[in-house]
Amino acid sequence: MNISIEPGAVLNNNQLTSIFLCAPQGGMRRSHRTNTLVLISDKTGLYQDRKEDGIYHYTGMGQVGDQTLTSQNKTLAESRENGIEVHLFEVFKPKEYTYQGRVELADPPYTERQKDNNGDMRNVWIFPLRLVEDDQEWIQEIEQLESIIEKDAALEETEKERIVKTRIGQSKFKQKLLSQSKQCALCGVDDERFLIASHIKPWSESTNEERLDVNNGLLLCPNHDSLFDKGFISFDEEGKLVISDSLNETVKIFMNINSQFRLNNYKNKSHYINWHLQNKLLSLKELHD
Template identity: 60%
Template sequence: MTMTRPLAINEVINNQQLCEVFLCAPQGGMRKSNRTNTLTLISDKTKLYDDKVVGDIYHYTGMGQSGDQKMSGQNLTLAESDNNGVEVHFFEVIKPREYTYRGQVELAGEPYQGQQKDQDGRERLVWIFPLRLKDSKAKFTKLTSAMNDKQELQEEFKEIVEVDNLPIPQTEKERLIKGRIGQGKFKEFLIERECKCALCGVTNPRVLIASHIKPWSVSTNEERLDVNNGLLLCPNHDALFDKYLISFDLQGKIVISQTLDETARMFLNVHNGLRVKLNDMQLGYMKEHYQKFNLINDKI
């Protein structure tokens, strides 16, 4: 027999219902049921995950939480699912305790090995299964979790870090790095979230600049990857912020250097009434910028 009742694509059920439909165990990311001859895969986006969706293919990490993963048990069942007659069903958990049914999947290619960290943070070998949905109308959720954003950023930043090894002056390096960050994924994520300059109405993505609030050169890798450490500004406002001619206090209210006279303020579109909305994480980074602003401007 197969599942005890059919499920509609995108139907949301709870864990108990899932167990009733597939007659499987109530826990685990890969649940084999001999009674229904099914293997249920659960992609839990609320947990730490290294899975990726590339195009229509879901790259699913196999079973085994610590040490190298072995090609045995349910990993082997999935690897042989082309010809062992076991139906493979796929669920996504986007909110805790809600299992969204995406339908049946099949292997889209040979399983391959990759390196990932285990639950204790140690590097180990895992098996990754490229999967495709059988129903052409069904879709995997594009992973937009913070986790996946970080992965994409990490890959891009690896290339940016190489700029550090170039035999060129530090100021030139920083200019190059800023240029690359300003064009890449970090900017994309900021545009998705903010849409426009934090201070004015400029929305054209081609002129908007993504900057780190805490500068790249003094940020830890974690801080470099943190979108909360980002600020989207138009070229004028970015230049002012970058040179500590403006900053923002703990209420998000603008502070302007007294070296900017009325004319400059008018042409650069800054005045004392401006403020930005910042979340707690952003405020943490801004605090350092604000302190440095005060330090520099007190000396003048």
């Protein structure tokens, strides 16, 4: 099913139902004819949906009592496997449906407490959703990059990474990172011209999926990019800066490394950051070996 609605478009209920061939009411509308699930996030209603760090936290269906993972809650919970396209609309004013885009589960659903329609506290299911980007362009870029690098067998690994880095500088990958934050993740430098989109787990060691994964990316200023890339700094499981013991105090001062630095929004990246800490952080001992 090829649904082409521009994100931001505002539809009325008739338009919505005629495009998706779904029921005209309900917050989760399954259409067997278009194999879609339309989600309505109604900001004027009962549910406490919210958007944080680019993730929509969407409350499942069921207005009274504890919600269960049945019916369309189940459809959505299984949407990574069942092949159903999920589309999200937000309602800020009654009867106006603003299209957000196609979404997918970013993380497994979880429960929280919200009031039900009678005002009683109950358990609801929350579905963390992210927009599905059209990765086709970026996949092509990856393939082109691969073929350039493959052809030139004489290139050193570091040189390959440098080429990749330059190319990524103009890519969708950087745009995606910029859409989350427009500053160095460490020091806050916010001039886009100097921000480098870095893979946490390097390109050469990543699978294609990891290369595309924005969670495997950090925006850093040139200083901090270079230090991170070479393994002079990394982060612990709480996002706190870990500094290689091979750096002396003067270098730390002049390179603007402050042990108080913390990475914000590291949670979705923690699996990559842990990889970096385990595999890239240089210790004095290793340098001398």
